[in-house]
Amino acid sequence: MDWRTKLLDPAPRARRDYTSLATPVYRGSTVLFDDQAAVTDDWRQAENGYSYGLYGTPTALELAARLADIEGARETFIVPGGQAAIALIYLSYCPAGSHALVPYSAYGPNKAMAEGLMRGVNVEVEPYDPLIGAGISDLIRDNTTLIWCESPGSVTMEIQDVPAIVQAAHARGVAVALDNTYAAGVMFDAFAHGVDVSMQALTKYVGGHSDLLLGAVSARDDAAYAKLGPIYQQLGLAVSPDDCSLALRGLQTLAVRLDALESATLKVANWLVDHPRVDQVFHPALPSCPGHKIWARDFTGTTSVFSFTFFEDLSADDVIGFVNALKVFKIGMSWGGVNSLAVVYPNLDRPNHDFGGRIVRLNIGLERVEDLVEDLAQAMQF
Numbered sequence: 431m432d433w434r435t436k437l438l439d440p441a442p443r444a445r446r447d448y449t450s451l452a453t454p455v456y457r458g459s460t461v462l463f464d465d466q467a468a469v470t471d472d473w474r475q476a477e478n479g480y481s482y483g484l485y486g487t488p489t490a491l492e493l494a495a496r497l498a499d500i501e502g503a504r505e506t507f508i509v510p511g512g513q514a515a516i517a518l519i520y521l522s523y524c525p526a527g528s529h530a531l532v533p534y535s536a537y538g539p540n541k542a543m544a545e546g547l548m549r550g551v552n553v554e555v556e557p558y559d560p561l562i563g564a565g566i567s568d569l570i571r572d573n574t575t576l577i578w579c580e581s582p583g584s585v586t587m588e589i590q591d592v593p594a595i596v597q598a599a600h601a602r603g604v605a606v607a608l609d610n611t612y613a614a615g616v617m618f619d620a621f622a623h624g625v626d627v628s629m630q631a632l633t634k635y636v637g638g639h640s641d642l643l644l645g646a647v648s649a650r651d652d653a654a655y656a657k658l659g660p661i662y663q664q665l666g667l668a669v670s671p672d673d674c675s676l677a678l679r680g681l682q683t684l685a686v687r688l689d690a691l692e693s694a695t696l697k698v699a700n701w702l703v704d705h706p707r708v709d710q711v712f713h714p715a716l717p718s719c720p721g722h723k724i725w726a727r728d729f730t731g732t733t734s735v736f737s738f739t740f741f742e743d744l745s746a747d748d749v750i751g752f753v754n755a756l757k758v759f760k761i762g763m764s765w766g767g768v769n770s771l772a773v774v775y776p777n778l779d780r781p782n783h784d785f786g787g788r789i790v791r792l793n794i795g796l797e798r799v800e801d802l803v804e805d806l807a808q809a810m811q812f
């Protein structure tokens with residue numbers, strides 16, 4: 431062979447029997463087949479063999495299989511982010527002309543998709559009170575195909591009675607999807623509580639270091655797997671093997687990070703409870719959190735994100751001043767990494783309550799907790 435041809439020959443020269451603790455980063459779009467008869471375009475790669483990098487390299491499928499094992503799923507799909515996971519579920523479960531239900535405490539971009547893309551394809555997505563429980567029955571219509579749950583809710587932290595919603599939904603043949611990002615897929619057992627399809631933003635706790643964007647969609651059973659798979663294929667939700675490799679590394683330290691984050695977060699939340707300027711603290715382990723009793727019944731722990739409100743004698747500008755005065759806490763969205771973050775929601779949209787710009791969400795990181803409390807105290811000298 432000419433050296434120019436040798437440059438392109440994919441045949442391995444080095445031994446391939448290298449057994450490491452780390453999952454290799456497999457790059458690759460094209461998959462080589464043994465002969466023409468073996469050529470397929472099958473998204474069921476875990477069962478039927480590799481066909482194309484778009485449906486997952488061994489790095490992505492390793493991450494998927496580990497998550498499925500941890501969550502007790504039939505199968506997990508890895509997608510480019512939490513929002514892509516939400517889109518995959520909507521587009522798999524909501525045909526044109528159907529009706530879906532989403533709690534008004536859902537992640538903002540979920541509601542934006544409901545009112546944007548889904549409305550555009552003639553799907554009506556109706557917001558509901560996250561604390562509705564079994565009362566969801568009254569909202570189910572003949573054309574309802576999907577009920578979203580997110581527990582706790584974004585920013586306002588309502589804990590939902592997922593089993594009651596599942597019972598009402600299944601009685602009418604409606605599927606239930608859960609955004610299980612808060613619980614990192616582990617502090618709330620989605621499938622033991624009857625959910626059909628569970629997603630999480632791996633961006634948060636599994637990544638754990640604010641340096642990657644990935645999402646996971648886990649199917650309860652064959653029916654959910656068969657519904658999601660073709661849409662996953664049609665949308666072309668390919669992920670980077672480098673990001674999957676980082677997420678696999680994140681899994682190795684998930685338990686110790688969650689332990690440390692839980693105890694530091696409880697310390698900060700309890701300190702806020704006693705602060706004279708603080709009105710309510712919305713942390714699932716505290717009785718002041720809406721749905722706290724359901725949390726105690728259904729969850730095995732808490733993680734690092736919660737919110738609190740200031741008393742009404744402070745203005746929205748005072749609250750913005752507080753966040754700007756923080757030094758250790760950084761101002762930023764997203765959460766689940768090693769840094770503590772704070773953000774004000776000046777125009778939080780909730781039908782039953784006007785927070786008047788006095789609600790702040792905190793994400794607790796791995797800094798020394800005494801430094802975090804000191805930082806909050808100095809910024810609260812109004």
Ligand SMILES: *Cc1c(COP(=O)(O)O)cnc(C)c1O
Pocket residue numbers: 510511512513514537580584609611612631632633634643644645764
């Ligand atoms: C962050 C987040 C998402 C979206 O995840 P991305 O990876 O940022 O797209 C979805 N749901 C919840 C509850 C989130 O907090």
